[in-house]
Amino acid sequence: MADPVMTLEMVEASQMGLKAVGAGLAVGLAGVGTGLGEMGIGAAAMGATAENKDMFGLALLFTVIPETIVIFGLVVALLLLF
């Protein structure tokens, strides 16, 4: 049986595919991390707001702080793709 011939196009295509997988993992896993971080903060923020309505603005601010992690993931993904 003859060896299958690897052409240059095939190599480039598989590299592109792996980059896409890496980019997907970067955003996806960062999103999971963000979710875990926001779980505790969100619960506490809800509790504080339930007791005192004025806390809402501050609570919202604290809740979105872990969003930065997703943005890091997104940056890495974009760097990989372009």
Place this chain on the structure above:
Amino acid sequence: MADVGGPAPYIYVSTRMRVRKAKLIPREEYLRMLNMSLPEITRIIGETEYKKEIDELSSSFSGVNLIEVALSWNLAKEYQEILKITPSGLMKFVQSYLRHWDIQNVLTILRGKTQGVKPGKIKEVLIPAGELDRNVLDRLLAEDSPERIVEAVKGRRLGPVLAAGLHEALEAGSFATLENELYKNLYGQMISDAKGGIKGGHEFLGYIQTEIDTRNIMNLFRFRAQKTSGEAVKALLIPDGKAFSVDELVRMSSIESLDELIEAAKKKATDPELAEVFEELRQQRPIHEVEVLLTNYQLKQMDRLSKLYPFSVLPILAYLEMKRYEVTNLRAVARGKEYGLPNERIESYLVM
């Protein structure tokens, strides 16, 4: 509250308790109240968390009665609200803690009935914070004899003990022994709940043992004041404390000199803070000051434990206890002012 998985419900509740704890009346406010007249105190209380109750009740009560009833209502409401937000995994523990109030309410009704007090009057001093809510208590108040009342609560957890001791209590004309038995039984049940293998039981056990210890030490000092010692006190102590066993306490009760007692107690106390409390008790104090000191220690201890185990029942219980003493304090201030007691005297009764 329906449970979602993970720590979220616990974080939610413990945050809410922290915010509520921060809203409790601070020490300076009590000291300010001591220099006010009763109407001014009512106004100040009406500006705090008790506003709704004061407004609601001001048409039917006045003066010190208004404050008293508003405080009890608020306390009961607070407890029921907290039960609503308690994660279901902790529900059992909070309910078992709240059974304190059931015992208090049922005994108040029984005492009132045997003394021939009018149901309306008895109702003013009930705090419907436990399992027996307002409707059940109203039904009990409508019953005409102590036997019927006990019959009505037969199915509850305090039923059997109550039924067993009622006859004796009525003959003796005092419910003190029955009350003791009920509380001992309650602590026994709480400990078996805590050791029942439910998650979070270990922390709950820590709280109960702290409470049993402080109660026992309080009782020890009460016995000293009444010159009771030895075997007579054994029946009145609660078993299963952490620092002191019943036998040790019985031995300690027979020590004559206060200095020796303090030394013996300090040797046994593993907690340095408790040792400090004993150091404070070295000088002869009136019994209510001893109680205030020990209560303060207990609240501090609970606060510390609740920060150590934020994902447990402790933040809730710590807040409930603090709230209970806030109500007791306000009541003491109001009553003291009503009877014209000097400020220092009232202050010595406050847990701050």
